[in-house]
Amino acid sequence: MPIVLVRIDDRLVHGQIVQGWLKILDVNIILVVSDIVTLDTMQQMLMTMAVPDNIKLDIKNLKNATNGITNGQYDKERVMILAVSPSDILYMIEAGADFKSVNVGGMHFISGKRQLLRNLCVNDNDVESLHKIHIKSVEIEGRILPEDEKKDIIPLIEKEYRSMHSR
Template identity: 40%
Template sequence: MAIALVRIDDRLVHGQVVEGWLRVIDADTIVVVNDDVAKDDMQRTLYSLSVPPDVSIECLSVDSAIEQFKNNKFSKQKLLILLSRPADLLKMLKNGLKVSSVNVGGLHYSPGKKQILKGLSLDDNDVSVLREIAGFNIELESRALPKDDRLNVIDLIKASY
């Protein structure tokens, strides 16, 4: 299994991901890890229609994704892993997922969150979870598209909190 990119983005599958990232990282499989999407037939269908025909997509609950990775289901694929919440990634890391870098692409503003960049707003729980993820010796970088400058998320948190 080759993980081309792990991205936290509350929009999951959308134009920036499909047109921007997917073409650059050349992944052949998108794994959406989200409990709500895993249960929603319509959303899963829409996502599958949103990706190129030569790219497969799996929409899994967090627990199912943990099991699939433990069982090496994706051993022959080049993956783009998409999650909408930092806490879901932390759970996967605590259950054996190994990654060296995570792109924090889009966590949009909602009440109780503080905007630290355009398209990146965090609440206290997000900050705590991201710091814990960084404790796994994982680079947390933020950029909307591959051509954008990498910004260190922990440095952004330190400057904003």
């Protein structure tokens, strides 16, 4: 399956995706993986308006998206996957999705999270999930826009992971 980009971005479809990533990636489907967005028709409508007409927007809950990926629904497509959290990506990988790389583009600060980088705020569950993704030999790189330099965020995650488990 030609999955062009797997991205963790809590804002999902927004300007950096449309103006940055879509301009350099040859995708024909954006798969938004979000249990919450599947229940929010207003957010679905706003995302649909933001995506260019030549790109299909597929919004699915975690279970249905995972089933579609692992059952070959997207095998003939060029897909960008957008998910809100590392735990969603981990779920897909553990269910059989074959991701080689995950881009962390935006995990913003909310109460209960701590800031590691400008665009990387995590809680313990995020750290656990990113650690588990990493030990499955999946590259995890931090980058907001495609022209930005890839940043290896594994040292930060592993430091957080060790700190959590030494408490």
